[in-house]
Amino acid sequence: MATRQGAALDRKKLMADPIMVTTIVVLIAFLTLFILYPLAILLVDSFYAPDQGGFTLSIFQRILAMKSFRTAITNTLKVGFLVGIASTLIGLLFAYVEVYVKVRTKFMGGLFQVVSMLPVVSPPFVLSLSMIMLFGKAGIITRHLLHIYDNNVYGFWGIAIVQTLTFFPVCYMMLKGLLKNIDPSLEEAARDMGAGRWKVFTSVTLPLILPGLGNAFLVTFIESIADFANPMIIGGSYDTLATSIYLQITGAYDKEGAAAMAVVLLCITLLMFFVQKYYLEAKTAATLTGKASRARMLIEDKSVTRPLTLLCSLMAIFVVMMYICVPFGALFRTWGRDFHLTTKWFGLVFSRYKGFKAFKDSFLLSLVASPLTALLSMIISYLVVKKKFKAKGFIEAVSMLAMAVPGTVLGIGYIRGFSSGVFHTGFLQGLYGSAAILIIVFVVRSLPTGARSGISALRQIDKSIEESAYDMGADSLTVFMTVTLPLIKDSFLSGLVTAFVRSITAISAIILLVTPEFLLITVQINEFAEKGSYGIACAFATILIAITYGSVLLMNLVMKYFGTSRKLKEED
């Protein structure tokens, strides 16, 4: 059609900006080396055996012949399915009550806020720990209130309940956003034509959010099958894929087998992820485009509000109680027998079990990782939203892909990929076992969430604001530093804290890569919980909760006093 010099000119303009080009090249190298390469090496390792003359299916045949592995697959899918459905339903209940029902007492408002905060500040294990302490053999509720002496919380139901309680707040937040976007006049029109409340819900509200429900289901499904911490503690002999992989490499030292298992787990999550990302997300956007035109008339009918409110309150109180249980677990002499208050667990943590070192290692590594993550996410979102260049699709795809990679899979990928150097050549071998690789894992694990929230924050900003700065003579770096970053300060700050919290509570990938040199709090909790030393595990967990909760509070405080972007949004 034409000479099409446009693309070439765009490239020329891009090249005129060396800082941009360097950033893009470094970014692509980072994503390739630390996300794509470890996954690729898993594929290579599980299909390629040099002693058998190259390509082979024997490793897969071997692991699929293991009955325990086949059981682990069905176990994982069963749990994921149940958790997905249960979390979506409970999330929908909470979202519906929040958006549609008039329950605005202060107490309820507080409860809802706590529930929505939990996924941010909650370290793994916590719910599993308190589940065991409340409902296990020595559980307060089972043993002391109900006098059941041999209750078994371990296994399918234990995992399912704990995961549901962990993940439903995510569904709640997702569905809340969707319900708020429904224009109330749609439902009022249906009411006006003679439909009852239940009919309106089933014929208008539900069809509108159906893709959103599917979306929520798949997100929790992926989270559930990728979850390592909870099945580890409360699974007992009920193995899921994530724990099987871990045991295959730490117990059986079978690296090829673990790699092949990781490929299987990765395939499942990737499949779910693609359905969710490219099919359901597009559909959700298509059915719910507009903003609500005005405030919704809340339901005041007591026959509706009372049972819904009661249900939600009970759930919320139950969840909060499970969290409170953990600090108490660290304060009693022997959980389930001797309820005298004591500080001996905390004392033990800090004296015999090197609590200060664990605290320091976890804290420092996360502290280094979080600004890197936040900055990297902002750079990725800036490039994706505001710039056009060929590799943009690659950068966006790979950083989103990382969201679907379970931590255990990434961990195995790093072991296979870096323990003997890149492509087993010894290159970069020094990385393995160092603090740097732990920090990189933290960064990679938090990058997708950070990039996603950065992208949505940047999309809110009028493109011409940056263009105007560019037009007045600023180069890309100046635009980013003087315009973009100040405008998304809040998002950057919350990205910083989210990355910190995610890093300090991370376990799945890190447990495979950590060397005795580093003591991490989460790894300590896992170790003591597995041994049954719940007092010590609880003491560690309490410290962790205190750190995460403290940093979220600090962030809110900082945002209140220094957040410019919020002020601007309000007065606009």
Place this chain on the structure above:
Amino acid sequence: MAKEKKGVRLEHISKIYQDPKTGKDFYAVHDTTLDITPGSFVTLLGPSGCGKTTTLRMIAGFESPDEGEIYLGGEAINALTPNKRDTAMVFQSYALLPHYNIFDNVAYGLKLRKMDKATIQEKVTNILKLVGLEGMESRMTNQLSGGQQQRVALARALVLEPGVLLFDEPLSNLDAKLRVSMRTEIRRIQQEAGITAIYVTHDQSEAMALSDQIIIMNKGVVAQIGSPQEIYYHPNSEFVADFIGEANFLKGELLDADTADIGGHKVAVNAQGLAPGQSCTLVLRPEAAVLADAGQLPCQVILSCFMGSYQNYHVMVGDTLVKITDFNPKNKKIYNVGDTAFVDFQKDNVHVL
């Protein structure tokens, strides 16, 4: 004030986009050649999607042309990034930096040019005086009205003394009254600064009021270039005639250089240079015709409405609807719906296509 007025030349510029629905390529701008003289005020006018904003953004450097070359003051600038071009743009949404006050917004570009503090201070003060915002240096952008924000955007572009000033529909977010007063302001400031200006709009009255030259664009190509008068009185197509002002179109046949046949009626026209024997279209502005008891074309009145300064008629000439605005109708005969009458006009007031 400007260090040097620069002209802009577009040589066979094209821009190709992909239709997001069908995936097919189409020309957003096709083979456009323009020559904009230094110091003039030129408007790119057209309906939405005609390629006017794309053209402007190619001059600014945000888009790269797929064909052709753009020259700014004789220098080929295709490969230059926006920050290296001697252009400054005033955006539709003002695009002020919301975290800076007025002074810092205006000084932003000067600071990037590494000027010393005293010079910056002086330049900013002068330019704010020119746009009528003196004393507002320390206000934040969200404390200003839309019109004031627009002035800051203008000051911010002017202070850089660019070779050419670009406007992307800068008044479309303002209310009607402010729009009229701001466009007078823009024209005054452009004249005082003596700067080349390229202005994109879809509002024909804005284009008329501001421009030395109007470039009318349609579907990616230039439809007509000319002064406001040339374009209004001598449109070269039905599209241009219809887009600028209101127009009636009467279809017929050209008998010779002075006569056209419209539905069997002979009409005196001025069609020098057009070949006789062809079908033709007469362009008749509503204010160029009157209703009378005798005249060029018989008609029937289907609407008659008093509008204060004029009487508004809709009449049927054969199958064609003709609109007539008869100004100052106080002492004239008023025709009512159902009346038969004649449409009358001077031969010089009708334009033949």
